[in-house]
Structures are given as structure tokens and as C-alpha cells.
Amino acid sequence: MNIAIASGKGGTGKTTLSATLAFYASQFQTTALLDCDVEEPDANLLLKINVENRYPVNVLIPQVDMDACTGCGKCQKVCQYNAIVLIKARPLVLPELCHSCGGCYLACPEHAIKEIPRPIGTIETGNSNNLFYAAGVLNIGEHITTPLIDEVKKEHRHATLRIIDAPPGSSCPVIHAMEHSDFVILVAEPTPFGFHDVVLAYQVAKSLSIPCGIVINNMVEEYEPLRNFIHNENIPLLATIPHDINIARSTTQDNLIDYMISNYGQHIQNIYEYCTNRVIL
Amino acid sequence: MKPSIQQLAIVSGKGGTGKTSIAASFAKLANQRIVVDCDVDASNMPLVLPHTIIQEIPFFGEKKAVISQDRCRGCGDCVIYCRFNAIKDFYVVEPVLCEGCAVCAMMCPYEAIDMVEHQSGTVVISQSDGQPFLYANMGIGEGNSGKLVSELREKAKSIAEEENYNLIIIDGPPGIGCPVIASITGTTHVLIVTEPTISGIHDLERIVQLTQHFRIPSSVCINKSDISAENRQLIMDICNKNNIPVIGTIPYDEDVIRAQIAGKTVVEYSEGSASQEITKLWQTVQTMLQATIAK
Numbered sequence: 001m002n003i004a005i006a007s008g009k010g011g012t013g014k015t016t017l018s019a020t021l022a023f024y025a026s027q028f029q030t031t032a033l034l035d036c037d038v039e040e041p042d043a044n045l046l047l048k049i050n051v052e053n054r055y056p057v058n059v060l061i062p063q064v065d066m067d068a069c070t071g072c073g074k075c076q077k078v079c080q081y082n083a084i085v086l087i088k089a090r091p092l093v094l095p096e097l098c099h100s101c102g103g104c105y106l107a108c109p110e111h112a113i114k115e116i117p118r119p120i121g122t123i124e125t126g127n128s129n130n131l132f133y134a135a136g137v138l139n140i141g142e143h144i145t146t147p148l149i150d151e152v153k154k155e156h157r158h159a160t161l162r163i164i165d166a167p168p169g170s171s172c173p174v175i176h177a178m179e180h181s182d183f184v185i186l187v188a189e190p191t192p193f194g195f196h197d198v199v200l201a202y203q204v205a206k207s208l209s210i211p212c213g214i215v216i217n218n219m220v221e222e223y224e225p226l227r228n229f230i231h232n233e234n235i236p237l238l239a240t241i242p243h244d245i246n247i248a249r250s251t252t253q254d255n256l257i258d259y260m261i262s263n264y265g266q267h268i269q270n271i272y273e274y275c276t277n278r279v280i281l
Numbered sequence: 282m283k284p285s286i287q288q289l290a291i292v293s294g295k296g297g298t299g300k301t302s303i304a305a306s307f308a309k310l311a312n313q314r315i316v317v318d319c320d321v322d323a324s325n326m327p328l329v330l331p332h333t334i335i336q337e338i339p340f341f342g343e344k345k346a347v348i349s350q351d352r353c354r355g356c357g358d359c360v361i362y363c364r365f366n367a368i369k370d371f372y373v374v375e376p377v378l379c380e381g382c383a384v385c386a387m388m389c390p391y392e393a394i395d396m397v398e399h400q401s402g403t404v405v406i407s408q409s410d411g412q413p414f415l416y417a418n419m420g421i422g423e424g425n426s427g428k429l430v431s432e433l434r435e436k437a438k439s440i441a442e443e444e445n446y447n448l449i450i451i452d453g454p455p456g457i458g459c460p461v462i463a464s465i466t467g468t469t470h471v472l473i474v475t476e477p478t479i480s481g482i483h484d485l486e487r488i489v490q491l492t493q494h495f496r497i498p499s500s501v502c503i504n505k506s507d508i509s510a511e512n513r514q515l516i517m518d519i520c521n522k523n524n525i526p527v528i529g530t531i532p533y534d535e536d537v538i539r540a541q542i543a544g545k546t547v548v549e550y551s552e553g554s555a556s557q558e559i560t561k562l563w564q565t566v567q568t569m570l571q572a573t574i575a576k
Contacts, residue, residue, distance in 0.1 A: 008323050010296005010455040015480065029511065039456035040294055040487060042480040078384050080343060101364055101382030140490045143427060143459040168296045169322030169457050172424040175377055192541050197323040203421045207377065220538065245533075248478050249509045255481070 002162045003275055004181040006205070008197030010168035012187045013217040016247060017271075018165040019046040020260040026131035026267045027163050032156035035135035036177040037167040038121060038148045046256050048132045049126040057151045058117035059100045059144070064091045066110035075104035075113060075133065096143050121148040125155055132156040149176040161276075170200035178208055183275055185238065186214045190223035199229065213274060215267075218241040238274050239267040286441045287570050288434075288449045288468040290319075294484030296455035298476045299504040302537050303559055304328045304452035304550040308409070310563045315446045316409070317437045318416035319430045319464040322401065322455040329546055332407040332414050335506045340417065340432055342379030342401035342425035346374045359385035359394060359411075363506035377422045402429050404436060413440050427459035434463075448570070465492065469573055472500040472566065477512030480503050485516060499525055500569070502562055506530035528569070529562035531555050 005018045015037070035043040035218035044051070054142035062075070062084060071089030083097035084104050095118055105113045121138040134155035136148040145167070153176075155160060178184060184205040188198035198214070204213050213236045216226070220243045230237055241264055250256045261268065291304045301318075305326055308316040318326035346367070348359070353372055360368045363385050367378035374385075376399070386394040402419035415437050417429050436450050453464040465471050471492050475485040485501070492499040501520050507512055513530075520527050534555035540547045548556050 009325075010298075012297060034576055037456075039458045040480070041486040042295075042483055045479045045483055078383065078387060099380055099382060101380065101383045101384050102362070103382055105389065106362070106384065107387065138458060140457065140487065141462070141494045143462055145458045169426075170421055171322045171419060171426045171460075172377075172422065173458075174322075175422045192328045192544070193325040196325060196328060200323055200421065207422055217403075220535070223542070245508060248476070248505065250479065251509060251511050252479055 001160065001183070001275070002164060002181040003183045004164040004166050004178045005185045005187060006166040006174060006201045007187040008168065008180060008201035009189065009194050009201070012189045012194055014187050015042050015165055016046065016052050016256065016260065017185070017187055017215065017217070018163050019043050020193060020257050020268055021271060022131060022163045023047065023257050024261060025163070025272055026129065029160045030130050030132070030158065032132040032134065032159035032162045032167065034152050034155060034162055035164055035165045036149045036152050038136035038138045038145050038152070038206045039167060041135040041137055043165050044133060044135060045252070047131070047133055049128045049131065051124045052126045054122050054124050056119040057121050057123055057148050058119050059098070060102070060115040060146050061095045061100065061118045062093055062104045063116045064093065065112045065114070066090065070110055072109065072216045074107045074109060078103040078107040099144070100147070120144065123155065125152055132159055145173045146176045148209055149173055170204050174201070175208065176208060178205060181210050183278060184210050184212045186212055187217050187273065188214055188226060189218045190216055190221070190226050195226045195229065196224060202233070202235070213238040215271065218243045236274065238271045241267055256279045282564040286438065286447050286449060287573065288451060288467040289534045289566065289570065290451040290453050290465045290471045291474060292453035292461060292465060292471060292488060293473070293474045294457060294488035295457060295481050296318065298481060299531070299537065300474050301325045301329070301452055302541065302547050303474055303502065303562070304450060305546045306559045307450050307563050307566070308414070309546045309548050310560065311448060311450065312496035313412070313446060314448040314450050315413040315415070315437050315441055316450045317433055318452045319433060319460070320452060321417040321419045321426050321429045321433070321460065322454060324416045324418070326452050327416055329419045329541060329544060330409045330414055331544070332409040334405055334407045336406040338404040338406070339400045340402040340404050340429055341398050342423065342428055343399065344383070345379045345381055345399040346385050347395050347397045348372050348374055349393045352391050353395070354391050356390060358388050358390060362388045380424060401425055404433055405412050406436065413437070413444070413446070427463040430460050457487050461491070465497055466495060468497060469506070469569065471497050473499055473501045474504050475501060475507045475516055477503060477516055479512070482512060482515050482519070486519060489519065489525060493523070500528045501525055502529040502531065503527060504531045505533040507532045526563045529558060531558040531562070538575065
């Protein structure tokens, strides 16, 4: 079973919940935590699992054999991303703009283009007992994150439960993170920003026809529009976790997951049981 | 000589550190500015800056492939050539997965595939406090957020030139990828808002590397600065090591959330400690920007 955790807004507690839930679940079944927030992967700051493997993720970019190139410009014409431009009848490749579609390679009448790998990030994996971990780490200055997200999701397929920590936002990286999940846990803050953005995340899940449950996090006081939304859309409310400044206060020396389990163990158990029971039913 | 237009981008790496609350307060405090919400995935600034919409411009990102069911003979070549797995059986393009590369259209032996314009969002030009405020509404699950950010910034720049504004305040998205790069390239200064939490520190290091990669002058503001002295010290150490000045510290203050619920900026809503520190921070930022002009 794949469960994605998303929120639209950043900083609502997605990663803390993902890591805690993964740790909790690993007591009962082989669990994987897949950190798909490849721009800022933070899950292992909490889990502290030893990274045993690192490997680069490459995308394909064109390389032009200048001896074979006649300067016809077909490659530039087919490229929808302006990633290949002709300067004085010689093609110049702009790697960061390339989407690796292979169009130029297919279009070149002289077969002067071959595709070569270019690294955009790294996958890190490791495990501790029954808990498996994988994260994508985007290289600094890279634009495109989706190939890295897709790669993270290929990890730890043997795990019976895979928890996907999605990036913030509502655009294509979130789609790639959520896609093929069986269930989405939305993490909402009861504030105008938190509400506005969780609705977007909910719409992404809906567009992929994935059922959702919701966790209200950092609860200080009720936010009426959020309550109404949950009620009107009939989204199961899995837990309400109060605002707790100690979570933010924790340092790298502290064990935040232990703290979460001892203070909010019941909430985590409820979320876990809801998700697992859903599948049995 | 006409003074050049200064662009201040506010980013954070980590989400939820307080970018928008600070940027919206700056918009309120600045006498003469254009403000742009570049977090097109989840734009929150309109929730705290009351505004009147003047114009809504459709934004067309990449085209999308559409297979004509009349002309399609079902050979399946498109499925073989599409690298985005966007063509589903038997034979329909899934728009959210299509990246508009047009390879399927090029390879289809029956010319059964058309590339169709696709509106992926809307650029909104509005007025807040009688001054320009730009943001965007992006369609759910759309790609091209970087391109939409560039479009917003182009629009802001042309309004600045026409109407003689010399400051553009940009509220950036979280992360370090495409939309963040589009939000910070070519800016005068980047203000990084961080918080003394484990992930705040880690994400700060990555966004600092990004601003240094693009050689954009930057400074740091520590929000919720009093929640952990130990973590705050780690932030100071990172900034010292990278020669980035820490130009503001804002204490944790629940008025920030209350202001949001009231639909107001922090500096309007409250005279509390966060409001005071944001005001001080704005004065420092202004002095810093003026120093850049003098250079």
C-alpha cells in the first residue's frame, strides 16, 4: 500500500508526520519512507537512518556530433523548450532547459545526435530493522525535479507499506509524488493560508481519483472554513494534533520521533489503523 | 539618469517559515512599490493584501497533445515514443502527464495528433493600497510554474517601467527548484527567511548554496528566533561561514497568525514584538537597497 502525505502549504508538519507514522508502522510491517520533497529532503533529519547507498539520477540530454551535423536546424525546430539553439548553423545545447523528450534525436536526418546522461541529483537509501528509507536530493541549480521523484518511488517495492512525503505546492512535482498512491493524508493547519493550500492539495488528489483523509496539525483554535470544508467534502478526519512548541524547539540531539510517539502515540495509532483498515475493507 | 528598478526576493527553502507574512508587511511599509506573489503553486498573499482586480490575463504554458480518434489507426507508435507515459490505452493523452514535447505528433504515421494550446493559469494584475499587486492562479497539477513566475516578473517589470516604480517586492515559493530559480534570477537582493528548527537549518544551507550558485547578494532573517537558542546559534554559524549577514530576528508571536485570520498584514494588525521587528527589518532592507543604488 502506498500512502502519500501532502499539504499544499509548506511547514505544516508533513515530514514530521511521515517520519513518525513510518517509524510507528514499522513495528507491524515492512515499511518504507520515500522522501519525495527532493528540493528540501528533510525526513532523515528525524529518522537518522544510516545512508548505505547513494547513486546518481541521470536524465538524457543531446550531444551533437559536429562532423556529421549539416546545420539544417531541424533539432531547434522540434525542441519545444528552446533547449537547443543554432548559432551560426551550429547547434548549442542548453542542458538545464532540456526535458529529455528525445525529439531532437529522432528528428535529426543525419543521425548526428546521440543522447548522453547528465546527473541532476542523488538517491540515498538505507534501513534500520523493518524501516526502509529513500530520498531524492536535487543538485543545486537544477530546475527539473520530476525524474528524481519518479526514481525515489521505484525504491523499496518490497515494503508492504510505503509512505510518500510529498513536496509542497500543487503542481507537477506533487502529481508525480502522489500518482499511484492508494490513499492521501492531507495535513492542514487551521489558518487561512493552511486552509487555502490544503484545498489545492485535495484537488490534486481528486484529479488523480485518490481517496483522502485529513489531519489537522498545529491546532490552536478552530478555523471555521476548514471545518466546513472537511464536513462538506466528507473527508474523514483522522486526527487533530495540537500546536506544540516543543516540536519546533527540538534540536538534532533530541529524538523528535520518540517525543511524538510518547505524546501523540494515540493520534498516530488512529491514523495508522484508519489507513490499514481501509485496505482490508 | 533614470534609476534602475530594484528587485527584492523573499525566499526560504523550507515552507512555512513566514515568507508571506514578512513580504506582505514589507508591501504595506514601502511607500512606492510593486508587489508580486511568485508562489504560483499556492499563492497566499492575496489573503492578507486586500486588493481590487484590474485585469486577468490567461497564461498558456506548454501545448498539449490531443489524439484525433477519427484519424488514429491504433498503431501505438505514440506510446512507444512518449517518454512521459502520458498516452494511455487506447490511445488517449493524459493531460497532466503530457509535457508538450510534441514527439508523438512528429512520429505519428497518420498525422493523427495535434498540439493544442492549453491554458495552465491566470496572471492577475490588481491594486492594493493604490499600488500594483500581481499574483497568479495556476491550474491544479499544472507544470511550467517557472515559466508562469517569469511571466509575472516580466509583467511587473513592464508596469514598473511604465509607471515609474523603482522597487519590486517578490514573495517566492519554497524549495530550490524551477520556480525558485525563476523567482530569484536577476534580482538585486535575496532575503532568506529561516527558522531555528532542524529542517529550517538544513533547508537554509541548500538555499544559501543556490543564491551563491547564481551569485545573488543575500541576507538572512531568523523568524521565530526565540524558540531554540541552540538552533539559532547554528544558523548564525552557517551565515558567518558563508559571509551572509543576519539582518533581522523576529520572535515567535501569535499575533502573526491572528493577523492572518483577520486578513491583514502583521504590521497593520499588531504593535507587538513581531510587528516591531519586521518594521526594523524593513528599515535595514531599505538602507541596504539604497546602498546598492549608491554603488
